[in-house]
Amino acid sequence: MTDLKAHLHHYLRAQRSALRLKLDGLSEREARLPRTPTGTNILGLYKHCGTCELGYFSDTFGRPSDLLMPWESAGASEEDNTDMFAVESESMAEVIAWTEACFAHADATIEALPLDSPGTVAWWPADRREVTLGQIIVHMALDEARHAGHADILREQIDGHVGLRSEGNNLPEWDEGQWAAYVDRLTRIAEDHA
Numbered sequence: 001m002t003d004l005k006a007h008l009h010h011y012l013r014a015q016r017s018a019l020r021l022k023l024d025g026l027s028e029r030e031a032r033l034p035r036t037p038t039g040t041n042i043l044g045l046y047k048h049c050g051t052c053e054l055g056y057f058s059d060t061f062g063r064p065s066d067l068l069m070p071w072e073s074a075g076a077s078e079e080d081n082t083d084m085f086a087v088e089s090e091s092m093a094e095v096i097a098w099t100e101a102c103f104a105h106a107d108a109t110i111e112a113l114p115l116d117s118p119g120t121v122a123w124w125p126a127d128r129r130e131v132t133l134g135q136i137i138v139h140m141a142l143d144e145a146r147h148a149g150h151a152d153i154l155r156e157q158i159d160g161h162v163g164l165r166s167e168g169n170n171l172p173e174w175d176e177g178q179w180a181a182y183v184d185r186l187t188r189i190a191e192d193h194a
Contacts, residue, residue: 005115008137009107015144016103019046020096022151026158028092032085035154042154043095044085045147050099051083052143056136057106060119065105067098110137 022042023031031043051070058065070082086095115134122129131139156162163171174182 005110005134005137008115008134008141009110012106012110012137012141012144015141015148016049018148019049019144019151022046022148022155022161023092023096025161026155030158031092034085035157039081039085040150040154041085042151043092044083045151045154046099047086047095048083049144049147050102053106053140054102055123056121056140057109060121060131060136061109061113061117061133062119063105063109063112065102067101067105106140109133 023046026042032041034041047070054065054067054069057063070076070087071078071080073082073087076082076087086092110133113133115132115137117133119131119133119136120129121131121136124131152162172178
């Protein structure tokens with residue numbers, strides 16, 4: 001059997017990669033532009049995942065980092081929601097580099113500790129805040145999979161780029177006509193059930 005820690009770490013890294021792929025080829029504007037009524041944007045999703053990994057894989061396991069959380073910057077607060085978007089003074093390249101530094105810190109924690117290493121998530125309710133490294137790897141992989149799905153839908157709305165478009169892609173390779181016919185069929189089925 002594959003080493004469980006290596007296996008879990010692989011899945012976490014795969015979710016990071018899927019999310020990062022959604023930024024490829026986007027302009028600063030397209031990466032930052034809010035796509036939902038709550039402001040969700042692809043670059044912000046990537047920054048948020050870095051923020052979460054920095055939080056969960058640093059102080060939780062007694063492994064502080066010298067990286068600042070977005071709300072620790074001068075003039076910012078946690079209520080500003082700055083972990084969900086690139087602020088005016090941040091370039092896309094800076095956000096990507098910072099997020100990847102957060103991931104590197106998380107990787108170092110994962111590599112240094114066994115899966116059953118205890119940690120404390122200070123911001124969770126008291127009855128659930130005692131965790132293990134294994135729990136947090138699974139928690140983060142699932143959370144990042146959710147955000148990669150969000151980013152996939154947002155990117156499809158921008159330019160039609162969907163899925164991983166690499167080994168393991170499970171989307172049919174249809175042309176525009178086939179996709180249009182498929183969407184028409186789904187629309188008819190939904191209308192028939194109205």
